[in-house]
Amino acid sequence: MSTSPYARRSPEWRLAGVWSAGFVGVLWLSEMIDTLLNHRLDSEGIRPGSTDGLSGILFAPLLHGGFGHLIANTGPLLVLGFLVLLSGLRQWVAVTAAVWLIGGIGTWLFGGAGTVHIGASGLVFGWLAYLIVRGFFNRQPAQILVGVAVFLVYGGALWGVLPGQPGISWQGHLFGAVGGVVVAWRLAARERTPPGR
Numbered sequence: 093m094s095t096s097p098y099a100r101r102s103p104e105w106r107l108a109g110v111w112s113a114g115f116v117g118v119l120w121l122s123e124m125i126d127t128l129l130n131h132r133l134d135s136e137g138i139r140p141g142s143t144d145g146l147s148g149i150l151f152a153p154l155l156h157g158g159f160g161h162l163i164a165n166t167g168p169l170l171v172l173g174f175l176v177l178l179s180g181l182r183q184w185v186a187v188t189a190a191v192w193l194i195g196g197i198g199t200w201l202f203g204g205a206g207t208v209h210i211g212a213s214g215l216v217f218g219w220l221a222y223l224i225v226r227g228f229f230n231r232q233p234a235q236i237l238v239g240v241a242v243f244l245v246y247g248g249a250l251w252g253v254l255p256g257q258p259g260i261s262w263q264g265h266l267f268g269a270v271g272g273v274v275v276a277w278r279l280a281a282r283e284r285t286p287p288g289r
Contacts, residue, residue, distance in 0.1 A: 108177035111184070116169050119212060122154045123162050131158075137210035138196060138264075140203030148209070149196030152264075155210040165212050168246065172219040175238065183279070190275035191218025191268050198267025209261040214268030217253065220246050221272030229280035 126133040137152040139145025156162040177184045195214035203209055223242045227235030253266040 104178060107181070108174050111177050111181060112170050112174040115173060116166055119154060119156070119162060119165075119169070123156050123159060126155060127159075134210055135208065137208045138199050138203065139208055140200050140263075141205055145208075146200060149193065149200060152196060152199075152210050153192060153212040153215055156212070157210060161211055165216060168216045168220070168249075169212060172216060172223060172242070172246070175223055175242065176219050186279065187219065187222050187272070187275050188215065190278075191215055191222070191271035194218075194271030194274060195264055195268035198270065199261060199263045202267070203261070203263045207261075209264050211261065211264070213252070213261070214264035214271075216268070217249070217265045218268035218272035218275075220249065221269040222276045223272075225273055226276040226280065229276050230283065 122133075133151075133155055134157060136148055137145075137155055138148035156165070173184070176187055192215065195218055199209050199214070220242065224239040224247075227233070227237070227239045250269070252260065253262060253269055255262045
């Protein structure tokens with residue numbers, strides 16, 4: 093039996109790939125259903141300041157404004173989701189849930205009145221921010237190197253947290269990124285806390 097470290101790690105890589113592709117597959121299925129329904133589901137996004145729009149916090153990342161919107165998010169979702177999943181499914185769930193909720197709540201609180209916010213780009217920015225900063229919080233050289241590589245490839249996208257592009261939810265981007273930083277800090281603090289405290 094091979095004792096190569098690559099052989100030992102390959103199941104983790106495969107599992108991360110399957111979960112990453114599966115999650116993106118759910119988004120594609122959702123958009124197909126929305127298209128069949130003549131895009132009626134898009135109204136279920138986040139409507140800032142509206143009590144009816146609160147449910148959009150749960151649904152907005154699953155909805156997109158057409159396949160062009162979804163295609164733009166698909167590559168980063170596959171790559172960044174895969175990298176987060178390499179730390180395990182439990183870690184991915186914790187990071188994704190934090191980014192999903194913080195990004196959604198921030199958008200609901202600070203989004204423009206009369207707007208509807210949909211799309212998984214908040215998750216993209218959250219995972220991106222998490223991957224960039226986690227190594228510094230964890231003091232793990234390997235994670236810092238991954239963060240630097242991710243920044244070099246996707247760092248230019250961080251300009252998307254600033255207002256200026258019509259039709260782009262910079263609030264979702266900004267608060268998704270805030271969620272990524274917050275969860276990286278919290279998870280690192282938990283790992284450094286001795287048991288029993």
